Amino acid sequence: MSLAFTKMQGLGNDFVVFDAINQSLDPTPAWIRRIADRRYGVGCDQVLVAEAARRPDADFRYRIWNADGHEVEHCGNGVRCLARFLRDQGLHRGGHVSLETDAGLTRVELMDDGRVRVDMGAPILEPSAIPFEAAERRIQYELTAAGVNHDVAAVSMGNPHVILRVDDVETAPVATLGPALESHPRFPNRVNAGFLAVDSRSRGHLRVYERGVGETPACGTGACAAAVAGILNDWFDPTVTLSLTGGELVLHWQGEGQPVWMTGPADTVFEGRLATGAT
Numbered sequence: 001m002s003l004a005f006t007k008m009q010g011l012g013n014d015f016v017v018f019d020a021i022n023q024s025l026d027p028t029p030a031w032i033r034r035i036a037d038r039r040y041g042v043g044c045d046q047v048l049v050a051e052a053a054r055r056p057d058a059d060f061r062y063r064i065w066n067a068d069g070h071e072v073e074h075c076g077n078g079v080r081c082l083a084r085f086l087r088d089q090g091l092h093r094g095g096h097v098s099l100e101t102d103a104g105l106t107r108v109e110l111m112d113d114g115r116v117r118v119d120m121g122a123p124i125l126e127p128s129a130i131p132f133e134a135a136e137r138r139i140q141y142e143l144t145a146a147g148v149n150h151d152v153a154a155v156s157m158g159n160p161h162v163i164l165r166v167d168d169v170e171t172a173p174v175a176t177l178g179p180a181l182e183s184h185p186r187f188p189n190r191v192n193a194g195f196l197a198v199d200s201r202s203r204g205h206l207r208v209y210e211r212g213v214g215e216t217p218a219c220g221t222g223a224c225a226a227a228v229a230g231i232l233n234d235w236f237d238p239t240v241t242l243s244l245t246g247g248e249l250v251l252h253w254q255g256e257g258q259p260v261w262m263t264g265p266a267d268t269v270f271e272g273r274l275a276t277g278a279t
């Protein structure tokens, strides 16, 4: 029996989504890489899988693999798409859904205007929990990468992010510094690298070189992490709109211990079935 999937995207960050409640999958790293391959597979930045919940307070479990085949803790654009997938597939009714990931519980609201609002949970700032090797917790850290000293923030949304403030995202060294940061030895689990330009106290621009993928048109957890870094540094007010290559996300964070709220789109592109033996 061939597997049904749905191709979705959130601001151009794209996903292949599977229902593993009514289908049986064996998501090995090699299988994920083949699905994600843009020539030999379906093609996507991440593969998302909906499973039955394990926690009593969750409606479903949600798993995420990067295109390189590694399973990761969270995906912000992906969680918006998964919530829409669950409703469109008739797996969940109503406008609110609680999703369990390796990062914890994520509450999602499918809004009447078509956007999706997410409680992304509280950011993790303690270096050892990010994980990031640092002597003590700070707002900004010195980090040498690609032979240059940088002043960076380090934030986890369940998945690790390093954020570098730049004057202009268009001229930011994403292609060269991105890979150097992604595999930097001070991030034992590797890291997503965000390049943030501050336009005003309520607006900024962001490009992200994603762990396990490369630069994507948008990164939801990266936008959350960049908003947190900007608010901690007093560059931003609690509500900030970040413009990514693929479009805008609205973030809101009231400070330490509080959740980051993210609002943005989630779109279905097509539905399909994997040909038997295609993977």
Ligand SMILES: N[C@H](CCC[C@H](N)C(=O)O)C(=O)O
Pocket (backbone or CB within 6 Å): 013, 045, 046, 066, 072, 073, 074, 075, 076, 077, 078, 159, 160, 192, 210, 211, 212, 213, 218, 219, 220, 221, 222
């Ligand atoms: N590349 C990320 C996972 C996907 C994050 C991104 N697609 C998002 O929307 O948050 C990581 O390795 O932690």
